[in-house]
Amino acid sequence: MFVCMCMAVTESEIRACMRAGARTVAEVSERSLAGTGCGGCLETVELIVQGGGLGGATSAVCGYSLSSSV
Ligand code: FES
Numbered sequence: 001m002f003v004c005m006c007m008a009v010t011e012s013e014i015r016a017c018m019r020a021g022a023r024t025v026a027e028v029s030e031r032s033l034a035g036t037g038c039g040g041c042l043e044t045v046e047l048i049v050q051g052g053g054l055g056g057a058t059s060a061v062c063g064y065s066l067s068s069s070v
């Protein structure tokens with residue numbers, strides 16, 4: 001499911017960024033580009049970051065390797 005339509009970033013990609021170490025909206029935005037267009041998705045990105053769930057992620061947009069220990 002797309003969270004950021006401007007940059008075509010999915011919830012799974014955001015969660016992958018979190019698994020790769022992103023802990024804030026700014027870090028998720030920097031790594032995934034979510035929220036760097038119109039900014040309309042930032043509230044949703046923040047909800048995902050605050051929720052912290054880590055299920056079902058891929059690593060396509062982060063540029064960081066995922067650790068299975070996280
Ligand atoms: S919908 Fe995410 S920046 Fe526009």
